[in-house]
Amino acid sequence: MTPVDYSRLLLLLAPEMILVITALAVLAADLIWARDLKDRNRHTIAFSITLFGSLAAVASLMMGTPDPAGATQWLTLGGATTTVKIGLIALTLSALAISTRSPLTSHIGELYLLTLLATVGMLFMASANHLLLAFIALELVSLSFYILVALYRHHKPAAEGALRYFLLGGVSAGFTLFGLSFIYGATGSMAFDQISQQLDGSPPSPLLIVGMVALVIGFGFKIAAVPMHLWAPDAYQAAAPPVGALIASASKLASFYLFARIWTVVLADVAGRGADSSLSAGWLILLAILAAASLILGNVAAIAQTSLKRLLAYSAIAHAGYILIGLMGEQADGIAAVIYYLVTYGLAIVGAFALVLLVEGSDGSDQITAFAGFHRRYPLESFCLLIFILSLAGIPPLAGFFGKFYLFAAALKSGLASNLLFALVVLAVAMSAVSLYYYLKVLKQAYVVPSPNTARRRSDPVLRVVVILMAIGVVALGCFPDILVGDLVADLK
């Protein structure tokens, strides 16, 4: 091991450092100066500082990465990772922007601190090239989220949801740690590139298989894949909409990116095969089971939901199923498809949660029926809802369609001969036809069902701006997917 040069490390981690300093600055500013101001003004101050810090972090990401020589056993930088990090910061910022209009908590400094720390954790997840660093980053994110869900104290179910999230999350962290230690035991290394060098294409040892299974369980929890999904509907419903948006968007992107890199880069040699009759052990078959179960349960259970938040939670489970299929695809295209899908999914879901916040704020209900007559009250917002929901359903020319298409194409590219993958793609396409039913139920409320409640209203300008920006993002990335995909594929290849 070469000794680590800390000053170089600081330079390499400039974006993360900037965000940590921002987090502390926000907390200090809020505690020292803003304590006695009105909540709205405290939000404005805190958000301005955060916006400034985030832009600085993005700028330092855009400026390009210094040569990471000497740190590669810890970190991966540049290329697709930079794109993911920018995506993470953008999604967090938009979730924070809607939290300025949410009666979430009066602990405003803490809210920003926790969110920014979670962001730092997510950036580390994207960069981690080492099992230990990955785990610490994962825990930083998880712990911040447990508290963020619980912060919504006016809302009775929040405490229960947070406790359930915490308990199940603790168990999953245990599994992850178990998995990581078994992988360390089997390969004698914790750095990603060294592990992949240890694996030479021979069938995995039982020790490694146990490790992989435990790791799948741990990560399955983070991405809410069936059967580790039980926390999701409660957490989504219990959390304040901005926090729900954060859990559903940025956290998914970071987890899936790390997950994708562990499987397709580090453990590529023990994927196993799902082709024809020669089914051999490996992670491919594990993920396939997870994907199929998530697709079926997520989509079918979503049909029965009456709360929009729970509907989004079950649809998130289904979306995890689609993404898992992409992971099993050809390496470069697979990861590019996963990133594209999650960024665009994140935009749509943040927008949808912003509208949940809007309706919850005015009608006090997150039921789908509360959206009746929505197009009369808020024509523009209603049109944006149409865009978000249709993108989630995968209707072109919106981004959700191209995302799904790209995932499936990547999966099939790795071999049309693989019966397993082909069957999964068929299942996924069939399930997306099922999903249209419950997505249309939401739009039916917004556009078709008459409501006495039709007086035109104006939404808060902040929410309005966020929703419109997200809708523009969904449409633009859907019509011109090459903005994102072109560079990603080049970087990953």
Added chain:
Amino acid sequence: MLSWTVYSSFIGAAVCALWPNLSPTGTRRVALTTALIGFLAALVCCFQYDVDSEQTVQFITEKAWVPSLGIGYLLGADGISLTLVLLTGLAAITGTLFSWNIETRTREFFAFFLTLIGGVYGVFISFDLFLLFVFYEIAIIPKYFLIAIWGSTRREYGAMKLVLYSFAGSALVLIGLLATFVEAGATSFSVLELIKHPFPRDFQLWAFPVTFIGFAILAGLWPFHTWAPTGHVAAPTGASMLLAGVVMKLGAYGALRFPMTLFPMGLAAWRDEIALLAVIGIVYGATVALVQRDFKFVIGYSSVSHMGFVLLGLMATSEVGLSGAVLQMFSHGVLASLLFAVVGRMVYARTHTKDLTELEAMQLARRLPFAAGTFVVAGFAGMGMPGFSGFIAELQVLIGAWNTFPSFAVVAGIGIIIGVTYTLRAMTKAFFGEASEFADDPAPPLTSITGPEKIGAVLLITATTLVGLYPRILLDLIVPSLNSPMFKPLLEP
């Protein structure tokens, strides 16, 4: 010029939706102008089209769209496309004229209406299969809102059923499209490129039925036709005209352009089975139409029967059969629009009943002579009276079918006879009923037929008569295209 059919429709839709303070009358004018622009563009293209050229696909616009996946923005048209583009233009104009009375949410109505038309134009002129699929799906969602918001009889049920059937069909197409793309080397979606790839027989044997059925669901192939009558009946008149007039043709056109062109061996293997389904559809649709009490259902089921001729003509895989099928698409598009216009707009909107028994007592022939006259013309044209477009189209289909499967041709001929019966039955009951015992009561006067309605009806009658008397207008466009190398493998198995 050709692409402006698509662009103008989407621009028109955007103007209807977003232009501030647009009055209902203004909206109608915008919609009519848009439809006229589309129709004129189509007409100009028909005149500019060089029939003698070796290159049958003309007016090509080509741009890279997503280069990493080989997706191109490739628009063009051959004689078959042009025929259907012309039909779409005609249906758009008349559909707008027969929607002149939409007073509730006018702007949204025409926004959805024009979006649907834009999607339909797009399908007919796309030579990149990905682009074709995008337009195909764009055409799905507006149908839901058109029916669910402005429809009648069980509108929400009819709308949901129609959309789910369409989406299930497009899911099958998507699977076939992905498999085709990967099988051909994952480099291009262009029909002009894919046609050069020799797809192995094993692949064609499963890919053909999957994609063909996917498209044929939208073309009303028995037993997947049930969405059509319920959807058509529930839809508002303008939308029924579009649905029966052009949307069902999307399915037949897609089937011809994609599975039939690319998988000739699959076609040869499955031809008999599909032709059998088509013939069952002809007879079944006609028989069910014979016993309907609801006037609109008679037309709905007659559409299933007439579309059976299209599919039978396609399966004949001979020049005369295929040109008959394309001609029948045009002919049925015009006639179905006309019939739905009479039933939905001229009769139902005035009498508020579609029940044939109730209509019988009203003696509409005397009170709405224009409606009765239009229906008589459309009915005779539909049952295959020489001098109208239906005759020449169905004759060609029958000749084609006779050469390929004689027994099916005989059964289809019986279908025509049943067609005469149900048309006459509906005609006598609806318009020429016996005076009832209450005949002494002066019936309340019905509003006379309005100007837009008359113009629309005259336009459609002109179209069917023109093509009936001088079918070469269209055949000169269609037949050279069928003789192009593109259709060679299809016609010579």
